[in-house]
Amino acid sequence: MQPPRNAWPTGIAADHALFIVQLFRELLGPNTYESFRVSSLDLFARLAEVHGISDDIQSEKVKFPSLIPALEELKYSLLHDKVVSAIIPREVEFLKRNWPPNSICEADIPQLIRFIQTFFDRISGEYRKSLEQEIVASRSSPERKEHIRQLAISYCSHLINIGYNRQYIYQEVNKRFFTCPIRKVEKRTLEAFFRIFNEVKKRFYITIPVSDSFSTYISSLNQLALSVKVHADLPPDARLGFEALPNFKLERKYVVGVVSGLDEFSAARELTEALESLIAMTYLNRRGVELEWENLAYAKGIRSHSGNILKIDQVVLQSRQKKLSGRTLRELTLQAEQIMTKFDEASTDRLVSAVNMSAISRSSYRPENQLITLWSAVEVLIDNPRPGVARISHYLDALIPAICVKYPRRYIIAVFDELLRYNRSHVSAFLKRPEFYPSDDQYTKFTKLIFRDDLKYLHAEFCAGLHRSPLALYRLWKLEKSFETPQALIRAIEGHEQRVRWQISRIYRTRNNIVHSGRLPTFLVPLVINVFEYFRSALIPVLVRASANANRGNIDQIVAEIGFDYQMQKSELKSLGAARFEAKDIMKYLR
DSSP: OOOOSSOOOOSHHHHHHHHHHHHHHHHHOTTOOGGGSOOSOOHHHHHHHHHHHHHHHHTTSSOGGGHHHHHHHHHHHHHTOHHHHHHSHHHHHHHHHHOOOTTOOGGGHHHHHHHHHHHHHTTTTTHHHHHHHHHHHGGGOTTOHHHHHHHHHHHHHHHHHTTOOHHHHHHHHHHHHTTSOOOOOOHHHHHHHHHTOOOOOEEEEEEEEEOHHHHHHHHTOTTSSEEEEEGGGSOHHHHHHHHTSTTOOTTOEEEEEEEEESSHHHHHHHHHHHHHHHHHHGGGSSSOOOOOBOSEEEEEETTOSOOEEEEOOOOOOSOOOSSOOHHHHHHHHHHHHHHHHSBOHHHHHHHHHHHHHHHHGGGOOOHHHHHHHHHHHHHHHSOOOOTTSOHHHHHHHHHHHHHHTTHHHHHHHHHHHHHHHHHHHHHHHHTTSTTSOTTSOHHHHHHHHHHOGGGGGGHHHHHHTTTTOHHHHHHHHHHHHHHSSHHHHHHHHHHHHHHHHHHHHHHHHHHHHHHHHOOOOTTHHHHHHHHHHHHHHHHHHHHHHHHTOSSOBOHHHHHHHHHHHHHHHHHHHHHSOSSOOOHHHHHHHHO
8 A cells, every 4th residue: 555656646536546556556465465465266267166176076076065165156256246247237137046046956067067158158258358448437436446446356366367477467567657757647547557468478588597406407308498508608688687686696507498478477487387396306316406496587578689587476475584573572482382381282282283284384485385284284273073074164164263253353453554564654653642542552542543433533634644545545444344333343254254264165175186186276376375374363363262271271172162252252243233333342342
């Protein structure tokens, strides 16, 4: 939600265009909070997923219940997509009336799939164009920000699922809208941006620095269409690109390949995946060997005169501080003490094993390895299901309460942290006012500011310091609307719960496909990030509850208690009605 540092025009239309491109940048950002990130799959990817599961059912690779979560998510996505409704309104209405009930059986699958395939064939040629037209048209409707957000999510997700690299789209958004001065925002401004993504594959020269041993290994593989070069043999533009790097070494070797892709990042990523596979093959030898490549590349189009140095994103699950701060030290100490002293011996062993297993994911940049180890950590954390209970059903029942119980708090913290990054001086100074208790932490003060009726008179003044960021103002509005009443809060919690349920089911299916069939989906990286966040989100409430007990706790009992309290809390919220929260209840349900 950072405002542009470059010049940007003023006025309602300009602010609205800024909101759209801020959304694009937030959706595609590498460190964006889970609720604000781009969706892993678009409509067409969800259709392909349903097809794949159906084929596996008919091949007896998986059981029929595996299809239900994917069908539910597809139905929800389809019926809430306004662009689809605009393209084929009659078909959408028919689908609403005739979608199979929960009693759908295996014999219905072929007919259902044929119907959905026909349905999508009617929109596939118009979907992206209609999305772009609707986004451009929405510039004149600034009051429809939630609709615009859904359009932006659908558009970014669609681009990624047809093959564009997230880094590339993110870079183009920054280059087009946040680097050079924007003097005037017109209809053609966004249209010119959309034309970048013409869905035409291009060929690129990709040059990646590698170690001496790796260059020797690649040179010996005659079947690969790769060449190895020393620095002096590179084209002048590539030499200049690498020489400008701070860690440049003249003796470095390079692997060069010609790779096709929709963008330079996709092409570079394809070559790095080939290099990672070559490294993996060396593990077959009885003696290991150190083979290294740098996570950067020089990419140049076949017909271009010059190219760019690219930093290739790897799946980094956790940023690391170079210097241990006092706050981090306190948190680490507390968590270690909770694990080692607050549980019985068997539970402590399981917790330590689960944490150790999750830590293995940081030793590999291969997303399939990360997903397998992280899911294994989840399975260690949760006890085995009772006889006759499906494993995934058992995991969902145990995990979802622990993950979702603190969802409102995590959401509030995510919004507050973004506001701090935007205007720290304004936000920090505002929360030092005498209306707030000095002993409250910043998150508590912020929560009271947004939701207490007796502090609403401060809202206009608080927002005045954030006026240069339409996205920041939208986040505040959305936060209040999502949690301002018990009914709104229960809708938000249950909506998040459903999304988590769908995603955990997808993670479980993907893990099984990798382990048993070696199949890797295109949306693997978002699943890795999600399962890492779910593991941490589920573990923290367990540690907090255990620390409140006088005696050493049992992890299975604590997980069961969290599930019971979560259901009880939802029941209480449903009984409170539609009125705004009373002051005494705000921190009870939003802390």
